[in-house]
Amino acid sequence: MIAVKLLITSALLLSVDCYIVDPGPKVIATKGEVWPKPQLQQNYDSYFIVQPQIFEFRIIWDGYQKGRDNFDSSSNIYYKKLWLSDDNYLGYLSTLNVSLHGPCVEDEYPSFSMSEEYTLVVTDRTVELSSNTTWGILRGLETFSQLIYRGDDTITLRINSTVIMDYPRFSHRGLLLDTARHYIPMDKILTTLDAMVYNKMNVFHWHIVDDQSFPYVSKKFPELSEKGAYTNAMVYSPSDIKEVIEYARIRGIRVLPEFDTPGHTRSWGVARPELLTECYSDGYKTGQLGPLDPTKNDSYSFLQDLFQEIGEVFPDEYIHLGGDEVDFDCWESNPDITAFMEKHNITGQYAELESLYIQQLINIVDELNSKSIVWEEVFVNGVVLPNDTLVHVWKGGWEVTIFDVTATGRPALLSACWYLDHLDSDGDWEKFYSCDPYGFFGTDEQKKLVLGGEACMWSEVVNEYNVISRVWPRASAAAEKLWSSENVTDVTDAAKRLEEHTCRMNARGIGAQPPNAAGYCL
Ligand SMILES: *[C@@H]1O[C@H](CO)[C@@H](O)[C@H](O)[C@H]1NC(C)=O
Ligand SMILES: *[C@@H]1O[C@H](CO)[C@@H](O)[C@H](O)[C@H]1NC(C)=O
Ligand SMILES: *[C@@H]1O[C@H](CO)[C@@H](O)[C@H](O)[C@H]1NC(C)=O
Ligand SMILES: *[C@@H]1O[C@H](CO)[C@@H](O)[C@H](O)[C@H]1NC(C)=O
Numbered sequence: 001m002i003a004v005k006l007l008i009t010s011a012l013l014l015s016v017d018c019y020i021v022d023p024g025p026k027v028i029a030t031k032g033e034v035w036p037k038p039q040l041q042q043n044y045d046s047y048f049i050v051q052p053q054i055f056e057f058r059i060i061w062d063g064y065q066k067g068r069d070n071f072d073s074s075s076n077i078y079y080k081k082l083w084l085s086d087d088n089y090l091g092y093l094s095t096l097n098v099s100l101h102g103p104c105v106e107d108e109y110p111s112f113s114m115s116e117e118y119t120l121v122v123t124d125r126t127v128e129l130s131s132n133t134t135w136g137i138l139r140g141l142e143t144f145s146q147l148i149y150r151g152d153d154t155i156t157l158r159i160n161s162t163v164i165m166d167y168p169r170f171s172h173r174g175l176l177l178d179t180a181r182h183y184i185p186m187d188k189i190l191t192t193l194d195a196m197v198y199n200k201m202n203v204f205h206w207h208i209v210d211d212q213s214f215p216y217v218s219k220k221f222p223e224l225s226e227k228g229a230y231t232n233a234m235v236y237s238p239s240d241i242k243e244v245i246e247y248a249r250i251r252g253i254r255v256l257p258e259f260d261t262p263g264h265t266r267s268w269g270v271a272r273p274e275l276l277t278e279c280y281s282d283g284y285k286t287g288q289l290g291p292l293d294p295t296k297n298d299s300y301s302f303l304q305d306l307f308q309e310i311g312e313v314f315p316d317e318y319i320h321l322g323g324d325e326v327d328f329d330c331w332e333s334n335p336d337i338t339a340f341m342e343k344h345n346i347t348g349q350y351a352e353l354e355s356l357y358i359q360q361l362i363n364i365v366d367e368l369n370s371k372s373i374v375w376e377e378v379f380v381n382g383v384v385l386p387n388d389t390l391v392h393v394w395k396g397g398w399e400v401t402i403f404d405v406t407a408t409g410r411p412a413l414l415s416a417c418w419y420l421d422h423l424d425s426d427g428d429w430e431k432f433y434s435c436d437p438y439g440f441f442g443t444d445e446q447k448k449l450v451l452g453g454e455a456c457m458w459s460e461v462v463n464e465y466n467v468i469s470r471v472w473p474r475a476s477a478a479a480e481k482l483w484s485s486e487n488v489t490d491v492t493d494a495a496k497r498l499e500e501h502t503c504r505m506n507a508r509g510i511g512a513q514p515p516n517a518a519g520y521c522l
């Protein structure tokens with residue numbers, strides 16, 4: 001509730017507080033504006049009317065039919081023909097001409113290096129959409145669908161003349177979803193992927209397991225989820241995971257799995273306690289288990305088998321290895337670990353032990369031809385990392401950390417300013433919108449090493465009932481920062497477009513919360 005407080009002082013020195021509220025919505029939604037804002041767009045006032053029944057797609061290519069089904073469903077709505085005598089009216093839009101230039105054979109899966117560039121020209125009754133890749137066509141179709149808006153009669157569908165040349169500012173535009181603190185059912189994961197593509201996000205970072213539960217069903221180690229999941233039903237079977245990967249693939253979204261070690265593994269120890277460190281107090285076992293025990297050879301052969309499976313199940317070239325918040329106290333308390341460190345001449349620095357662990361894990365992942373991503377602690381603790389390991393920056397003071405990471409020539413991802421579990425008030429997206437991944441004092445070369453970022457939905461207080469409304473449209477703010485030009489920073493302008501975009505997501509079945517206080521959707 002936003003109210004204007006006026007202090008009126010009368011001649012009698014009486015003061016009265018008045019709360020003045022104008023009728024109507026706080027922010028008037030735009031009509032037919034695109035979110036995230038395209039890199040280059042020339043708008044015109046002339047417009048066409050779109051008739052879903054006669055509208056046709058002209059060119060069909062492999063993998064396209066599914067994208068078309070998806071697109072059709074959003075335009076398959078009731079419309080009414082109207083007589084118009086208006087100079088700006090250019091007639092019915094007849095055709096979308098989709099031209100896919102580029103190689104005949106393209107990657108089956110979306111990847112970090114895919115091109116998402118496209119051109120969309122709406123100046124003639126035939127709309128021209130062209131790109132060198134299917135991924136670009138998908139992004140262009142999304143843009144085209146967003147350009148369509150309801151005319152003042154609220155029934156006719158219109159599209160203004162426009163020319164758009166668009167491409168993302170960053171290649172990695174992710175959303176992290178934690179499915180371990182609360183199990184998130186499949187339908188909500190698929191809805192999340194739908195919403196991601198409406199926001200042109202392209203990496204689903206699946207934080208699939210953690211201390212609290214292990215819902216990933218391993219083919220090699222089924223006991224991990226049998227004992228470590230909350231219940232037998234709260235698991236992701238191999239076919240569930242396949243479904244998520246395929247659903248994401250046809251939307252141009254990568255699925256980046258995270259198996260966080262050596263910390264955050266308590267649920268692994270329900271079935272396999274021998275993997276974890278036994279914690280001691282005053283020389284006695286406390287019965288508690290800490291991080292993975294980095295001194296045991298068996299741990300590494302287990303990890304080798306597990307990560308080999310992960311590499312086979314998830315086609316993405318990257319695997320997120322976690323590495324955050326390792327509890328050194330438990331390692332320190334354990335006499336076997338102390339003895340190991342003495343034997344290996346590790347003099348009291350537990351980060352060195354972590355280093356030993358992470359290096360072996362990265363070697364395992366390297367042999368699978370996968371690339372590694374780690375949380376920032378791994379870098380900050382001084383673990384020796386390969387040059388191409390991506391460092392994921394998530395803590396306060398990120399400007400310093402990301403400077404340090406990129407100063408060593410390593411690539412970085414930013415999440416520090418996009419923690420969706422940090423609640424503020426109202427629509428709660430402007431703080432996300434005010435963060436820019438280049439907002440640190442680095443050279444141009446350092447900034448080029450920032451490959452993108454992710455909004456993170458940690459699920460301690462999020463489950464199937466509130467996950468969608470907590471994420472959307474707040475994550476949309478991060479999506480625009482990661483796609484649009486660096487100079488797209490105007491919050492007032494964004495608020496109007498986000499008002500429209502949120503209503504659009506609602507109309508498409510995404511339970512996004514209102515972004516801007518009082519208002520309504522048609
Ligand atoms: C579309 O055209 C109408 C006039 O026909 C104009 O009022 C409106 O601002 C235009 N919208 C955009 C997004 O350019
Ligand atoms: C569709 O686009 C292609 C490439 O831009 C062009 O060659 C072709 O003539 C267009 N077709 C129609 C019917 O406009
Ligand atoms: C598309 O491919 C052509 C030829 O391979 C190339 O010249 C052009 O730059 C590419 N366009 C984009 C947007 O990548
Ligand atoms: C663990 O592996 C190392 C190196 O492969 C080997 O030297 C050591 O003997 C092994 N330790 C045990 C207890 O098997």
Ligand SMILES: *[C@@H]1O[C@H](CO)[C@@H](O)[C@H](O)[C@H]1NC(C)=O
Binds near residue numbers: 345
């Ligand atoms: C232990 O490390 C120290 C410092 O790195 C080195 O000087 C010493 O030679 C090492 N001792 C053994 C037995 O490797």
Ligand SMILES: *[C@@H]1O[C@H](CO)[C@@H](O)[C@H](O)[C@H]1NC(C)=O
Binds near residue numbers: 387408409
């Ligand atoms: C990693 O980076 C360092 C410092 O920039 C450089 O000396 C080294 O050759 C690089 N290693 C590889 C494998 O690229």
Ligand SMILES: *[C@@H]1O[C@H](CO)[C@@H](O)[C@H](O)[C@H]1NC(C)=O
Binds near residue numbers: 039040485
């Ligand atoms: C933002 O930058 C783009 C090029 O990246 C330029 O075309 C556009 O005019 C700029 N917009 C503003 C508002 O400066």
